[in-house]
Amino acid sequence: MSARAESLVSTSAGESRELGRALGRVLEAGDLVALYGDLGSGKTVLAQGISVGLGFDGYVSSPSFIVVNEYAGRVPILHIDLYRIHDTAEIEDLGYRELFFGEGVAIIEWAERAKEFLPDERLDIHISIDAPDRRTMVLYARGDRHARVKSTLLKLWRERPQDENPHD
Amino acid sequence: MLVLGVDTSCDETSAAVLSDGRTILSSIVASQAIHAQFGGVVPEYASRAHMQLIVPVVRQALEAAGVEYGQIDAIAVTNRPGLVGCLLVGVSFAKALAYSLDVAIVGVDHIEGHVFAARLAEPDIRLPAVCLIASGGHTELIRVDAWGEYEALGRTRDDAAGEAFDKVGKMLGMTYPAGPEIERKARGGDPTAFAFPRAMMRRGNPDFSFSGLKTAVRYKLDDMGALPEGDELRDFLASFQAAVVDALVIKTMWAVEDSGVPTVTLGGGVAANAALRERLVEDAARLGVSVVIPPRELCTDNGAIIAAVGDALLARGQRDGLALGVSASR
Numbered sequence: 001m002s003a004r005a006e007s008l009v010s011t012s013a014g015e016s017r018e019l020g021r022a023l024g025r026v027l028e029a030g031d032l033v034a035l036y037g038d039l040g041s042g043k044t045v046l047a048q049g050i051s052v053g054l055g056f057d058g059y060v061s062s063p064s065f066i067v068v069n070e071y072a073g074r075v076p077i078l079h080i081d082l083y084r085i086h087d088t089a090e091i092e093d094l095g096y097r098e099l100f101f102g103e104g105v106a107i108i109e110w111a112e113r114a115k116e117f118l119p120d121e122r123l124d125i126h127i128s129i130d131a132p133d134r135r136t137m138v139l140y141a142r143g144d145r146h147a148r149v150k151s152t153l154l155k156l157w158r159e160r161p162q163d164e165n166p167h168d
Numbered sequence: 169m170l171v172l173g174v175d176t177s178c179d180e181t182s183a184a185v186l187s188d189g190r191t192i193l194s195s196i197v198a199s200q201a202i203h204a205q206f207g208g209v210v211p212e213y214a215s216r217a218h219m220q221l222i223v224p225v226v227r228q229a230l231e232a233a234g235v236e237y238g239q240i241d242a243i244a245v246t247n248r249p250g251l252v253g254c255l256l257v258g259v260s261f262a263k264a265l266a267y268s269l270d271v272a273i274v275g276v277d278h279i280e281g282h283v284f285a286a287r288l289a290e291p292d293i294r295l296p297a298v299c300l301i302a303s304g305g306h307t308e309l310i311r312v313d314a315w316g317e318y319e320a321l322g323r324t325r326d327d328a329a330g331e332a333f334d335k336v337g338k339m340l341g342m343t344y345p346a347g348p349e350i351e352r353k354a355r356g357g358d359p360t361a362f363a364f365p366r367a368m369m370r371r372g373n374p375d376f377s378f379s380g381l382k383t384a385v386r387y388k389l390d391d392m393g394a395l396p397e398g399d400e401l402r403d404f405l406a407s408f409q410a411a412v413v414d415a416l417v418i419k420t421m422w423a424v425e426d427s428g429v430p431t432v433t434l435g436g437g438v439a440a441n442a443a444l445r446e447r448l449v450e451d452a453a454r455l456g457v458s459v460v461i462p463p464r465e466l467c468t469d470n471g472a473i474i475a476a477v478g479d480a481l482l483a484r485g486q487r488d489g490l491a492l493g494v495s496a497s498r
Contacts, residue, residue, distance in 0.1 A: 039335055039382065044327070045379075059325060061328065062327045062331060063305075064327070064331050065178075065328060065334075066250065066305040066306075068251060069496070070496045093215055093216050094251070098252075
């Protein structure tokens with residue numbers, strides 16, 4: 001991974017959700033977050049936090065079956081899940097241009113399924129399961145805009161009050 | 169009145185002809201066989217597949233009902249929620265047909281369709297009722313005060329019940345959709361052999377959560393090293409299935425008790441699961457409430473439930489024009 005990659009450790013679902021919330025606060029319309037990680041790694045948990053940070057307070061459930069959920073945050077949120085996508089023809093059939101290059105913020109779970117279709121500018125987050133309550137998240141920004149998102153997020157994250165109990 | 173119901177919101181292309189809101193004259197759900205007829209790959213869902221199938225499926229529904237296009241009085245079509253590209257196929261088709269036949273068109277919420285499965289199964293069902301909708305994409309508890317009057321009681325905060333079945337099946341090397349295979353392989357297993365969690369089991373919290381169960385299964389499999397086989401697999405699956413069924417049924421019955429309704433009903437693809445159906449019947453009997461469990465073909469996606477909602481909407485005077493749009497959310 002290049003020098004622009006930085007990693008964070010989360011020790012609970014609550015903490016992952018907090019990280020997502022911090023990210024959601026700095027995202028703007030046109031931004032795209034691509035999430036990578038195995039079943040149960042916490043991609044949906046992160047997406048939930050991001051949506052809260054974007055000002056949406058409703059239910060954020062897994063779109064694995066229905067592929068896309070839309071939420072009305074301070075900008076439109078497209079929560080996309082490519083779990084059931086298995087070949088490129090299906091991505092084209094999905095209308096990926098509208099989804100990936102839309103007007104709001106796009107959050108994409110199982111982004112590896114659409115590698116060659118993703119925009120060049122985006123924030124990649126690779127989640128790995130170290131232990132039942134421990135996840136390592138590697139952040140990699142592509143493009144200047146997302147590099148700024150990443151650095152603002154890391155600053156917010158490192159300066160966050162540590163005594164605050166992350167709600168689960 | 170004859171209503172043609174059309175659904176292209178998810179995997180299946182379906183159409184049905186419903187008479188007077190009650191009698192299903194035909195209900196066609198595009199199968200793999202129909203897909204195969206057109207050759208090529210079978211995508212799990214795809215607007216292109218719906219496009220290929222919509223005309224033959226509707227034609228087949230009319231033929232099976234013994235009805236001509238000109239006899240249709242109205243068209244009901246799912247216009248939310250779902251993949252926009254998929255929904256547009258059904259809605260565009262329905263609009264063109266409604267225009268050419270000069271009949272009414274009405275847009276239907278797919279989830280409301282699942283609620284109506286119980287009414288099709290049992291027209292004299294006593295309301296109010298608590299209805300559990302469980303499928304691959306949705307898990308919701310709904311109070312039905314009257315047909316068209318609902319109160320959302322709870323829903324999943326993360327994974328849907330059907331999604332839990334499929335993802336656990338995937339971890340065990342099964343293919344999509346894994347629900348029926350898990351049900352079959354769990355038969356006769358010991359549901360207490362493995363301790364899997366039932367999440368958010370506090371009375372007064374009507375929401376569901378299946379993500380933790382999925383993760384617990386994953387950790388258990390990691391611990392075991394090799395994938396379970398034989399009796400162990402049977403017990404493993406029976407234990408997993410019991411965790412899903414417990415969460416669904418216990419919360420549903422709490423909602424029934426707390427709201428004092430006389431009836432409980434089921435809908436959605438997971439309602440095809442025998443363990444869920446049996447358990448709901450048992451618990452309803454214990455509480456002394458009546459239970460309406462629609463036949464499997466009405467629980468899974470189909471055009472008849474869409475036609476049934478459409479018929480009720482039309483009876484209340486609702487019409488949508490040719491400007492009817494689609495929506496990914498409800």
